[in-house]
Amino acid sequence: ETGVTQSPTHLIKTRGQQVTLRCSSQSGHNTVSWYQQALGQGPQFIFQYYREEENGRGNFPPRFSGLQFPNYSSELNVNALELDDSALYLCASSLTGRKSAKNIQYFGAGTRLSVL
Amino acid sequence: AQKVTQAQTEISVVEKEDVTLDCVYETRDTTYYLFWYKQPPSGELVFLIRRNSFDEQNEISGRYSWNFQKSTSSFNFTITASQVVDSAVYFCALSEAQGSGTYKYIFGTGTRLKVLA
Numbered sequence: 483e484t485g486v487t488q489s490p491t492h493l494i495k496t497r498g499q500q501v502t503l504r505c506s507s508q509s510g511h512n513t514v515s516w517y518q519q520a521l522g523q524g525p526q527f528i529f530q531y532y533r534e535e536e537n538g539r540g541n542f543p544p545r546f547s548g549l550q551f552p553n554y555s556s557e558l559n560v561n562a563l564e565l566d567d568s569a570l571y572l573c574a575s576s577l578t579g580r581k582s583a584k585n586i587q588y589f590g591a592g593t594r595l596s597v598l
Numbered sequence: 599a600q601k602v603t604q605a606q607t608e609i610s611v612v613e614k615e616d617v618t619l620d621c622v623y624e625t626r627d628t629t630y631y632l633f634w635y636k637q638p639p640s641g642e643l644v645f646l647i648r649r650n651s652f653d654e655q656n657e658i659s660g661r662y663s664w665n666f667q668k669s670t671s672s673f674n675f676t677i678t679a680s681q682v683v684d685s686a687v688y689f690c691a692l693s694e695a696q697g698s699g700t701y702k703y704i705f706g707t708g709t710r711l712k713v714l715a
Contacts, residue, residue: 515703522707524689524708525643530700537696537697538702540702574703578700585701587703589642591642
């Protein structure tokens, strides 16, 4: 158990809809990263939030957006869903600012999104 | 460009056999970190090990061992006396600095390990 929780676990949407995925980070962690994992592939970095600001972004269009709240939890929003957005969305929390943290990201179990 | 290659898509072994999962990486950075994660069917990525670029000592943890060779840009993972519970997809990952002391991970495509009873 990493202490990183994601909701919902599964979601079915239709093309063009909007979706919000949520992540609660491990206690004491201040950084949240989001990844998209298509079937049979490795996770791809979407973006990262640190101090409630976006701190790095992968090759994803602006319709992928996010938020980080003062308690360090985070949301991933996807607008205008496309069929190719169907994937497992993973959230990872980590602690930035202490050498002992060792830059290790701890992952939740993910949200499986199906776009029909 | 930063890249991680796991050439083995799927490996099947019989229980108690030893198995090595290969990982080759490319990076421009002089300081970087390498990781191995295990992904069981439940989907959660489970952290196994972190190695920094300055530490080339091999590491052993129970039945797991890791061989980091900077000269060949490889970070291989060996499971000794494999067990059915080791069946999962294993990912190798490379860190890339994002600024402010944070990092993103670049993952390989994973190796699916099947351990047969």
